[in-house]
Amino acid sequence: MRSTRASESEPPVGTAVRIRDAAIRRFGRDGFSAGLRAVAADAGVTAGLVVHHFGSKDGLRAACDGYVLEFIHSEKMKATTRSVNAIAQLAEVEQYAPYAMYALRSIQAGGELGKVFVDRMAKDAEDYLEAGVQSGMIRPSRDPAARARWLTYQHTGSMLLWMSLHGRAVEVDDFRAELRRMSDEVTLPALELFTDGLFVDRTMLDDYLMYVPDPPAAGQQ
Amino acid sequence: MRSTRASESEPPVGTAVRIRDAAIRRFGRDGFSAGLRAVAADAGVTAGLVVHHFGSKDGLRAACDGYVLEFIHSEKMKATTRSVNAIAQLAEVEQYAPYAMYALRSIQAGGELGKVFVDRMAKDAEDYLEAGVQSGMIRPSRDPAARARWLTYQHTGSMLLWMSLHGRAVEVDDFRAELRRMSDEVTLPALELFTDGLFVDRTMLDDYLMYVPDPPAAGQQ
DNA sequence: GCTGTCATTGAACACTCGTTTAGGCTTTGA
DNA sequence: TCAAAGCCTAAACGAGTGTTCAATGACAGC
Helix, strand or coil, rough: CCCCCCCCCCCCCCCHHHHHHHHHHHHHCCCCCCCHHHHHHCCCCCHHHHHHHHHHHHHHHHHHHHHHHHHHHHCCCHHHHHHHCHHHHHCCCCCHHHHHHHHHHHHHHHHHHHHHHHHHHHHHHHHHHHHHHHHCEECCCCCCCHHHHHHHHHHHHHHHHHHHHCCCCCCCHHHHHHHHHHHHHHHHHHHHHHHHHHHHHHHHHHHHHCCCCCCCCCCCC | CCCCCCCCCCCCCCHHHHHHHHHHHHHHHHHCCCCCCHHHHCCCCCCCHHHHHHHHHHHHHHHHHHHHHHHHHHCCCCCHHHCHHHHHHHHHCCCCHHHHHHHHHHHHHHHHHHHHHHHHHHHHHHHHHHHHCCCCCCECCCCCCHHHHHHHHHHHHHHHHHHHCCCCCCCCCHHHHHHHHHHHHHHHHHHHHHHHHCECHHHHHHHHHHHCCCCCCCCCC
């Protein structure tokens, strides 16, 4: 063990914090293919020091994951904020925007944080929808968990796609602006669909329910 | 110009075809970070020969893009096949599955092919929806283009997200299996939403229409 | 039969990456 | 005051990358 507290659970302090924050920003901007030297330069240190503090690049990434994850689970993010479009909500707060970008990168890269983050959003969306159902604003579903998961995937996925295609989203401000542009374009069709649906008649749904009498078990996968 | 027909428009022949096909498969499996030597080994040749034929790695990728793009635009893909879930449809045909994987990677990487592919899908979806509206099966929209684009982004994006999170989708068969698994999970909530919508009342939509009297111009961006 | 052209190889180059190592500097504690 | 410990840098290493280059072999046309 060449480091003071490489992969230990103790949170980093001092310079290590600066490195970790720089890494979150840099990884969020450029993805995880960004080099250690770039992160180090952002933090005003050397590449060697980064691995001295975090053991390896994976260790650094794990520290970033852990920090962002802890933030997501913390009370700073209320459940309502955390549901379907949590990322956009996060991005609106200047201080938290880098976390949103980092989380999106992590989702894109298929990291563990990505899974946890999406699961979390889906779970919160389920609660949120359930509350809407209780108060009579949201239609009930035959499989609430699957619906919440699907809506989360749709929303997060389209955001991911938008950023892949349109996103020269390097700077935090660009990222936020791009999310707003997407929101503007999307709101009308979304409200239309959520209000009136897409199909005129019910045959597609009825045929499916006939063909598959038991909807797939909720909470699978 | 060190190559016979590096970036020329003439399509590759013979060994060059084998290299290009190997590249489509390899890039589709591992992403564009896959090395030239790996592609070369798949094709049974040397890295040097690859750049001899295609000028550079970018040249190779451009050739792949062009080929897949030409295929997408070709008559082999009818418009109905090409709409919203074109990728899943492609993946169902053993022979074309690598194109689907390559296209998804290209979308993920934000390449030009990705943009064109998504635009194409959105355009086809618009026509498809319009036909449905004409025949009385699909509800009309105040902004059909935006709706088609949004539905395309949602579907393609969630596919992208699914593959990022669940996809150890290295092999063609795994890719197809994963798409099917996703389809199973998604069908019920999708049909529910498309049939009945999500909101019980119309206040959200009406408020929006009141607040923004003119829906954003179609076909922007 | 000779010459030129093309396909192809294998080695080398220049570069970046993550990681290692040796050492200097500062702080701490006895 | 001296030694240990920790922070930090600069340089180097080895493995990867895309790309270049000289050499080889096959095959065409004259």
